[in-house]
Amino acid sequence: MRQNAFEYVRAQGQATRTDITQALGISAGSATTLTADLITAGFLKEVQSPQKESSRGRPRVALTVVPDAGYVIGIKLAFKRHIAVMIDFSGNLIAQADLPSGDVRRPVEQLMDEAEALIHKLLAASGKSQTDICTVGIGLPGIIDHRSGVVVWSAMITTRDANLADLFAERFTMPVVLDNDANMLTLAELWFGQGRSMSSFAVVTIESGVGMGLVLDNQLYRGANGLGLELGHTKVQLDGALCRCGQRGCLEAYLADYALSREASTALDHASPTPRAPEHTLEALFQQAKAGHTAAETIFRRAGRYLSLGLSNVVQLFDPALIILSGERMQYDYLYAETVMDEMHKLTLNEGRKPCKIAIHAWGDLVWARGAAALALSHITTRMIAGEARAA
């Protein structure tokens, strides 16, 4: 409950004890005890709330997070570019840094060297030292066991089942937490974005694959095994198109980069002498569709219909108030055209429920890194508030 009170104040920016009482459904006495503990521990401080006056006209006392109670680092490891941010306990951005990254699989040791170089660059930009950092949160694409820190499989690493959390912790002598990139983005929405005011929402990411993160009752839902929700590999067709996971009929096999570029190279690219990267093929396909090329338009429309199907399944299973569509591919507006949203509503039994809202966030990779920082922050505050660690 102390954690809930802390998270509530952090999400609101400022909150009075009465706000906390009402929001958490607890007694006024409990709110006083909880906030007193958090003030003593150095996480919250009292400030005067300028807008809110009590019935006697005196300014009310509000609570806010102590920003320099600690600093965390969030890192997004990705193809082409790694990016890192440092934030304080209030979520304020202190510094950011990036580093070019190759587009091939690499040994774990090489990925660690790259992360180390990035952390040094970030520390130099921030003027902080390693001892100022409470925790590092790292996100990368793949199947990641959040609890153990094992990367079961990632397109970026040559080995399977590498315990990246242990390897990082040994090298940096800082606690490290890991998660997949869709969960990072969901945490970024929960901590800093539209999800701050929502108790249940989903984030669907369309990048090189199709990912999903789910918040239920203000908590990121990780499942029994902590491996993440693989919306991209739910089946939408028995014996359907071949997916890169080796199975058939996965949503991703109709929607991801490689699926669209596979169709595009058949429909458009007969004369190209050299194979192009999927994102270049996709960009050419989009330009053709914009110019009215029928085959190109059909490919995007079909992908859009599969997206409608996937979103409708998410609504029926989880009843979220909002689905945030995110990722680089949201620049292709065919994927969220009115027809796609109409189709989604048609496929969904809506009796007695408000239609689920859809938001489009075509943010860049900085927000993913902020999500990684949110992961670190949530990890350290949970531990600190539980009494296992101290504020810096």
Ligand SMILES: [Zn+2]
């Ligand atoms: Zn699959």
